[in-house]
Amino acid sequence: MTDTAVAFSRTPLTLLGTGAMGTALARVWLAAGHEVTVWNRTAARAEPLAAEGATVVRTAAEAVAAHRLVIACLLDDASVGEALDGVDLAGRDLVNLTTGTPAQGRARAAWAEARGARYLDAGIMAVPPMIGVPDSGGYVFYSGSPELFEEHRDTLAVPAGTRYVGADPGFAALHDVALLSAMSGMFAGITHAFALIRPEDIAPKDFAPLLVDWLTAMAPAVHQSADQIQNGDYTRNVVSNLAMQVAGNTTLLRTAEEQRVSPELLTPYTELMERRLAQGHGDEDGTGLVELLDLRRA
Numbered sequence: 001m002t003d004t005a006v007a008f009s010r011t012p013l014t015l016l017g018t019g020a021m022g023t024a025l026a027r028v029w030l031a032a033g034h035e036v037t038v039w040n041r042t043a044a045r046a047e048p049l050a051a052e053g054a055t056v057v058r059t060a061a062e063a064v065a066a067h068r069l070v071i072a073c074l075l076d077d078a079s080v081g082e083a084l085d086g087v088d089l090a091g092r093d094l095v096n097l098t099t100g101t102p103a104q105g106r107a108r109a110a111w112a113e114a115r116g117a118r119y120l121d122a123g124i125m126a127v128p129p130m131i132g133v134p135d136s137g138g139y140v141f142y143s144g145s146p147e148l149f150e151e152h153r154d155t156l157a158v159p160a161g162t163r164y165v166g167a168d169p170g171f172a173a174l175h176d177v178a179l180l181s182a183m184s185g186m187f188a189g190i191t192h193a194f195a196l197i198r199p200e201d202i203a204p205k206d207f208a209p210l211l212v213d214w215l216t217a218m219a220p221a222v223h224q225s226a227d228q229i230q231n232g233d234y235t236r237n238v239v240s241n242l243a244m245q246v247a248g249n250t251t252l253l254r255t256a257e258e259q260r261v262s263p264e265l266l267t268p269y270t271e272l273m274e275r276r277l278a279q280g281h282g283d284e285d286g287t288g289l290v291e292l293l294d295l296r297r298a
């Protein structure tokens with residue numbers, strides 16, 4: 001097949017939003033031979049893509065009218081609503097790469113379908129430099145219409161790997177935010193650890209490999225937590241029980257005091273552990289704390 005024939009066979013698409021992520025996506029699709037029409041609220045930010053082969057239009061309505069596959073990568077859910085307010089979506093396939101919440105994904109799906117469009121919500125597990133780099137580890141969660149995902153799977157896989165997580169439009173955002181929340185907790189621990197050594201004659205670059213190795217060694221505990229939650233038994237295969245961990249927390253907090261480091265990144269978690277222990281669950285490990293966080297059971 002000639003290069004012209006290959007380019008012709010690529011699905012044309014519209015991209016709404018040319019910020020850092022949108023621009024990275026557009027460039028990869030263009031390089032792969034897709035016809036790409038782009039729109040951005042601040043038009044000047046889309047112009048550099050014209051030199052790379054994109055068609056830049058002045059309004060979101062023009063962009064949506066150009067192709068059946070419409071991909072939104074905007075600031076937030078409200079921006080999607082504002083950009084597409086009054087735009088005819090009938091017969092369009094709307095893939096929303098804009099970061100949002102599960103409830104926003106479900107509401108936006110209903111909103112799109114009421115306007116005659118099929119809908120996929122998405123959560124991007126990557127930063128712009130990872131887009132279009134096969135070994136970067138970046139990928140995108142998708143949820144919503146399974147038929148829509150299957151039809152456009154190859155096109156969506158061009159900039160990053162794809163992971164379809166279910167017909168519920170809120171599931172992509174839920175997976176995205178759950179992983180990001182775990183990351184936030186990890187970064188909190190990393191920040192506290194560096195704060196503890198900071199006053200001492202310990203080079204952060206020498207300490208960093210120890211920290212990486214320790215976190216890597218602890219990561220498989222995720223599988224045990226999943227097993228306990230799925231089976232409803234938080235005492236399965238416990239190595240360090242909650243009573244022991246709560247006792248050990250005294251040393252963590254005392255060390256923070258000695259090093260003149262605020263314990264505020266640790267205390268919310270230690271207080272939850274103390275509450276669970278006070279309820280008589282000392283033979284569990286920390287997984288049982290999910291019961292305290294589940295407000296439906298409060």
